[in-house]
Each structure stands twice: as C-alpha cells, then as structure tokens.
Amino acid sequence: MTATLIDGKAFAAKVRAQVAAHVTTLKDKHGITPGLAVVLVGEDPASQVYVRSKGKMTVEVGMNSYEHKLDADTSEADLLAVVEKLNNDPDVHGILVQLPLPKHLDSDLVINSIDPAKDVDGFHISNVGLLGTGQKSMVPCTPLGSLMMLRDHHGSLSGLNAVVLGRSNIVGKPMAQLLLNESCTVTIAHSRTRDLADVVRRADIVVAAVGRPQMVPGDWIKPGATVIDVGINRIDAPENGPGKTRLVGDVDFDSCVEVAGAITPVPGGVGPMTIACLLANTVTACCRANGLDEPEGLTA
Secondary structure (H helix, E strand, C coil): CCCEEEEEHHHHHHHHHHHHHHHHHHHHHHHCCCCEEEEEEEECCCHHHHHHHHHHHHHHCCCCEEEEEECCCCCCHHHHHHHHHHHHCCCCCCEEEECCCCCCHHHHHHHCCCCCCCCCCCCCCHHHHHHHHCCCCCCHHHHHHHHHHHHHHCCCCCCCCCCCEEECCCCHHHHHHHHHHCCCCCEEECCCCCCCHHHHHCCCCEEEECCCCCCCHHHHCCCCCCCEEECCCEEHHHHHHHEEEECCCCCCCCHCCCCCEEEECCCCCHHHHHHHHHHHHHHHHHHCCCCCCHHHHHHH
C-alpha cells in the first residue's frame, strides 16, 4: 500500500485564491481592504525570511501589508507601544508579532497585549480560552491548516480516533481542541506517554508535532490512517555532498508512506498552509470587525 500524498503547496494555493476572491469582494462591495501588520524585533535570519514571505503573499492576495522592524535591543515598553498603536489603527485587521523575541522581552506579555480580535496567530489567552470552550475565536494557523487538509481528505471527521503527538501551546493543544470540536475521539500523546507506539497504532488520524526528526516509524501507523506531519527538522545529508543538510518531518516518511492511507510530505505539506491560514485569518478578522459574513471554508 502506498499512501495518497496530501499536497500542501497545491492546497495552500487554493486557499490563497479563496482569500484573494474575498478580498476583491470586500473592496468592490464595501470599500474595505484588509490589512496585516507584522512586527519583527531583531535580525533572526529565519524570522526575516518568514516576514518577507508573509509580506509578499499578503500583497499578492490584494491586502495591505504593514511591516514594523525594530532593533534587537528595543525595550519592552517601546514594543508594547507599537502594538498598542496597531490595536487602535482601523486599517489594521490582523497583528502578528514574529516569534521568537529577543530574550529580554516577555513573549507572553507581548502576545497578550494584542487586541484578541486582531490576534491572527491565535495565541492570545482570550482566543485560547474561546477555542477551548468551543466558541468563536481566532485559530492558530498551523492547526487550522492541518484541519482544513483533514476535512478536505475525509469530509466528516466525526467519530474518528485521533492522536496528537505533542502538547505545545502553538500546535498540539489547539490541534486537539479543533479535532474535539469535529467530534473526534482525541488523545494527546507526548514524550512521557507510556506504550506510545501502541497509542499511535490505534489512531485513524495521527498529527505529529513533537520536533523530533523521523521519530514515528511506519510500524507505529495503523494501516490506512491519515498522517499529518507538522515537524520541520534539518538533518545532515552527506549523501548530497559534504556539509549538506535536508528537511525531514517528525515521521519517517519512507516507512510511513507504505502503511498510511494519506500523508503530508515534508517539505510541501503543512508548512505552506501556515501562511495561507494567516491570510485567511486576516480576512476573517476584517469581516468580524465590520459586521460582515465570514468567508466560508477559511476558518474552523
């Protein structure tokens, strides 16, 4: 058996096209242009790449992109002042403070200073609480993208047994809550889980988000299960030349693809969906701020 590949690149392109269509409608019918503001503190190379990519895609779907680049030694008070200014700017519908922040800044304090209605990362404690109680919230982008792909592949998820590997606040916990809201039976597993392999083998859906390269082998996977691999890990690849590396996920793709019914590759799986869902969240936030119907299919 060889699994169906869930093409995150193609799915993300479809989501961006839906976003662009909604943006056009907002402009033409209501004279509103959604705006996304990204705040980058310092010069972390990976963060700079992410911010450039987000800005480019924001403009491509027709939204306004606002970038605020601050020095690495920016004080907490100055950063909070920037966030407060964006909170009060009616042209800004989504705010994202790029993580990680420099060590002298309190990430939780900064994230919780964002207006929850503009928190397109879905990390504000208010959005966490709303999601956890099944109410309307801003949903973290990576879990939202994973949910979209699962819905597209399965249709209804009701009654399926899902195992989420990883208990982070960014992926594991919100992913579990989203699956619960879809009427899955959900287990959150982690490094301390006893008989972890047996727990995973019972799952119809496996979402791997542990940050350990190729941790999940094929013999952990129930035949026909759907595997969503959130992991992005860089490992040595001497076969490609001296000093070369390559990206792998949290599952051992080569063995899992022979057992699973469907699987996301790394790269090209969940990763592209994260920015696409950030754009979708910005449109959703814009519609909510203006009392308009939310776009169908772009939120949980």
